[in-house]
Amino acid sequence: MVASEYQDSPGVVYEQQPNADGLRNDAFWERARLLGLCSPAVILVMIIMVLPVAWLFWLSFLDDTGALTLEHYQRMIEKKAYGRIFYTTFEVSFLTTLICVLIGYPLSYLMSQLSPRWATFCLIAVLLPFWTSLLVRTYAWLVLLQRKGLVNGWAIDLGLWDAPIKMVHNLSGTLIGMVHIMLPFLVLPVFGAMKAIDRDFVKAAANLGASPVKAFWMVFFPLSLPGLFAGGLIVFVLCLGFYVTPAVLGGGKVIMVSMKITDTIELFFNWGAASALGVVLLIMTMGTLWISSKLLRLDRVLGGGR
Amino acid sequence: MMSWLRRPASETQITHGQRLWLYILAGIVIVFLVAPTLIVIPMSFSDSQYLEFPPRVWSTRWYDHYFASEEWTQATYTSIKIAFLTMLVATPLGIMAAYGLATSSFKFAQLIFITLITPMMVPVVLIGIGVFYAYVQLGMVNTIPGVVLAHTILAVPLVLIVVSAGLKSYDMNQERVARSLGASRFYAFMAITLPQIRFSVITAALLAFITSFDEVIIAMFVSGGENSTLTRSMFNALRDQIDPTIASISTIMVLISTTLLVASMVFGTTGREEK
Numbered sequence: 001m002v003a004s005e006y007q008d009s010p011g012v013v014y015e016q017q018p019n020a021d022g023l024r025n026d027a028f029w030e031r032a033r034l035l036g037l038c039s040p041a042v043i044l045v046m047i048i049m050v051l052p053v054a055w056l057f058w059l060s061f062l063d064d065t066g067a068l069t070l071e072h073y074q075r076m077i078e079k080k081a082y083g084r085i086f087y088t089t090f091e092v093s094f095l096t097t098l099i100c101v102l103i104g105y106p107l108s109y110l111m112s113q114l115s116p117r118w119a120t121f122c123l124i125a126v127l128l129p130f131w132t133s134l135l136v137r138t139y140a141w142l143v144l145l146q147r148k149g150l151v152n153g154w155a156i157d158l159g160l161w162d163a164p165i166k167m168v169h170n171l172s173g174t175l176i177g178m179v180h181i182m183l184p185f186l187v188l189p190v191f192g193a194m195k196a197i198d199r200d201f202v203k204a205a206a207n208l209g210a211s212p213v214k215a216f217w218m219v220f221f222p223l224s225l226p227g228l229f230a231g232g233l234i235v236f237v238l239c240l241g242f243y244v245t246p247a248v249l250g251g252g253k254v255i256m257v258s259m260k261i262t263d264t265i266e267l268f269f270n271w272g273a274a275s276a277l278g279v280v281l282l283i284m285t286m287g288t289l290w291i292s293s294k295l296l297r298l299d300r301v302l303g304g305g306r
Numbered sequence: 307m308m309s310w311l312r313r314p315a316s317e318t319q320i321t322h323g324q325r326l327w328l329y330i331l332a333g334i335v336i337v338f339l340v341a342p343t344l345i346v347i348p349m350s351f352s353d354s355q356y357l358e359f360p361p362r363v364w365s366t367r368w369y370d371h372y373f374a375s376e377e378w379t380q381a382t383y384t385s386i387k388i389a390f391l392t393m394l395v396a397t398p399l400g401i402m403a404a405y406g407l408a409t410s411s412f413k414f415a416q417l418i419f420i421t422l423i424t425p426m427m428v429p430v431v432l433i434g435i436g437v438f439y440a441y442v443q444l445g446m447v448n449t450i451p452g453v454v455l456a457h458t459i460l461a462v463p464l465v466l467i468v469v470s471a472g473l474k475s476y477d478m479n480q481e482r483v484a485r486s487l488g489a490s491r492f493y494a495f496m497a498i499t500l501p502q503i504r505f506s507v508i509t510a511a512l513l514a515f516i517t518s519f520d521e522v523i524i525a526m527f528v529s530g531g532e533n534s535t536l537t538r539s540m541f542n543a544l545r546d547q548i549d550p551t552i553a554s555i556s557t558i559m560v561l562i563s564t565t566l567l568v569a570s571m572v573f574g575t576t577g578r579e580e581k
Contacts, residue, residue: 030410037406038418041399041462048459049425052436059439103335110332113316124571125336131567132343133520135540136556140342142548143349143357150345150359183339202316212320241429244522248544258431262526265435278432285429 053282060275072276082260086280089256092171092246093239096178097186100235103179104186105228111187112194123191130184138248141177142168145249169251177245185238186231193227233292240285257281343560350553357550368554377539378555384529385519385536388450392457392518397511399458400465405495407466408473423463430460430523438527448530456524461514468513472506473499509570516566519559 063069076082111122129137144150145168152164167173197220205215243258250256257277264274311323322329345359350368352361372378403422407415425433437456438447446452476499484494500507525535536555543549 031412032410034406034410035412035415035418037402038422041403041422041466042418044399044455045422045425045459045462048437048440048455049428049433052440053428053432055439056432056436103331103338106328107332107335110328122332122336124567125340127567127571128564129339129343131516131563133537133556133559133563135520135522135537135544136346136559137343139540139544139552139556140346142544143553144342144345146548148356180338180342183335206319212316212324237427241431243431244541248541258429261431261435262523265438265527271439274435278429278435281429282432285427289427 053278056271056275057279059271060279062272064272072273073280075273076276076280085255085257085260088254089240089284092174092178092242092254092256093236095175096182096239097232097236099175099179100182100186101228101232104183104231105190105224108187108190108194109224111191112197126184126187126191129180130188134181134244137180138177138245141173141180141249145173145176168249170253171250173249173251174246174254177249178239178242181245182235182238185234189231189234190224190227193230194224197223229292229295233288237285237288240288241281257284346553346556347560350550350557352550352553355550357548357553368550371551372554372558375551378536378551380532381534381536381539382555382558384450384533388453388457388529388535389515389519391450391454392461393511393515395454396458396461396465396514397507400462400510400514401469401507403462404466404469404473405499408470409478419466422466425459426463430521433459434523434527437524441528447528448533450533453525453529453533453535454518456528457518457521460521460524461517464513464517465510468510469503469506472503476503505573508573512566512570516563519562 060072061068061070063071107122107126111119114122146152147164147166149168151167155161156164167176201219201223202215205219206212210218241258242256243262246254246256247259250259258281261274261277261281264270264277311326312321314320315322315325348361349357349359351364351366352358353363353365353367354361403418407419433456437452441447441449441452478499480502481491481494481498484498485491489497520537521535522537522541525538526541529535529538536559540552540555543552
């Protein structure tokens with residue numbers, strides 16, 4: 001070994017340490033052993049998720065007789081029904097994300113400025129649905145929005161509308177339920193990002209003569225954009241693969257990719273077709289994440305959830 | 307009240323009155339978030355088939371129905387058992403991985419981190435049918451260990467993220483001191499590190515429990531028969547008709563999750579005060 005290799009650590013003279021190589025070796029193996037602590041979790045993820053999904057990937061290229069084919073993918077392109085399902089999936093995901101941003105951003109903004117006591121109160125209000133079963137919340141909306149439900153009853157009593165409006169088992173019911181479930185995923189990262197913004201910037205803008213509105217749009221808003229992108233991305237990606245809420249509140253009229261996949265398995269036992277849909281769904285999800293990671297740092301997005 | 311409206315609300319001297327709309331909007335959003343979950347509770351005590359609010363006649367009819375039904379109580383028991391086992395498996399696995407990633411500064415540690423949190427990003431439906439396919443080959447469909455292992459990979463990312471955050475604010479030198487005094491690495495971790503990150507660990511364990519307890523899709527594919535989970539039975543019942551029994555079950559589930567949330571917040575606050 002040439003001594004000059006170690007010159008990058010200043011103040012340490014390695015020539016006088018004959019054990020340097022041995023120590024380096026030991027350090028390497030110790031770090032490797034420590035990393036080995038991850039192996040049980042990694043092995044489990046490999047066996048339970050990666051291998052089966054890889055197997056599905058393979059199945060998606062096989063027909064009934066086990067011969068290689070592209071028919072499952074061809075069907076997706078040729079049949080109009082599939083196009084509609086993908087369109088619905090994107091439509092629901094996009095609208096949910098948009099509504100979440102529009103109502104979640106002002107809430108996060110206010111929370112970031114409230115006194116600790118009120119901010120904690122709001123945080124509990126955001127966290128309570130986060131910890132409550134998704135199924136319970138979907139059920140609650142089903143009860144509230146049905147024809148004889150509470151929302152229709154109160155709206156008619158207040159004279160907002162005359163006859164019961166159909167609010168569930170359609171797109172609007174699905175969107176109400178999805179926004180309710182996704183909103184905490186947006187508010188938590190956006191709130192976190194806003195708390196980290198140095199308020200002196202806004203003060204400086206006000207000091208230099210900016211009106212409150214101008215100081216917000218020119219200083220605060222651009223600084224909060226990374227957090228908003230992160231939150232919006234989490235919501236969008238989670239929506240793409242969502243199943244329970246559209247299945248219950250959509251009433252069979254809002255068919256998303258994930259629902260088509262389960263139907264294909266449960267009703268038709270067609271593993272090839274279901275796998276092909278799953279592969280496309282996975283590519284859509286990972287593609288969205290990949291494109292976004294080019295735009296912003298992925299670890300910040302993924303770590304910002306809770 | 308009027309003077310409060312004219313008082314400045316932020317550094318930019320905007321008054322409370324000028325942004326009254328923001329308070330109202332935020333209030334509506336908070337009600338939107340909380341009300342549907344809470345309104346189920348009084349509704350579940352309604353005597354009517356249609357779950358009135360406020361109930362004209364109060365009764366515990368739907369609770370009696372729930373406790374009398376062997377199918378529902380059995381499913382509840384199964385769900386709690388699976389969630390508890392998931393917590394017991396996912397928490398140590400997640401802590402080990404978080405500790406390994408925090409202490410070994412390899413470049414590809416980031417890659418392992420991303421591998422471990424992919425189950426959060428891959429659509430659960432895909433994991434569900436993949437696991438179903440694999441379990442059919444292995445004969446593990448409708449078994450408790452099968453559901454627990456599948457739920458574990460969903461819970462490990464949460465444990466990993468929460469415990470990693472805990473380790474980040476912990477000074478690893480304390481463990482080095484213990485080791486230089488002769489403690490083994492394992493003993494130093496158990497005696498010095500673990501007690502100090504215990505609040506993250508408790509939060510992580512509660513999250514692992516609730517993740518499994520609330521999970522629907524994987525349970526739908528690989529739990530069935532006598533090992534059917536509560537969420538699976540609820541989901542099937544919801545697709546058929548609005549069964550008022552579900553309101554009573556929902557109330558019980560809200561109570562469970564609220565208890566866990568309060569527990570995590572209490573431990574979280576205590577943890578912050580100690581620092």
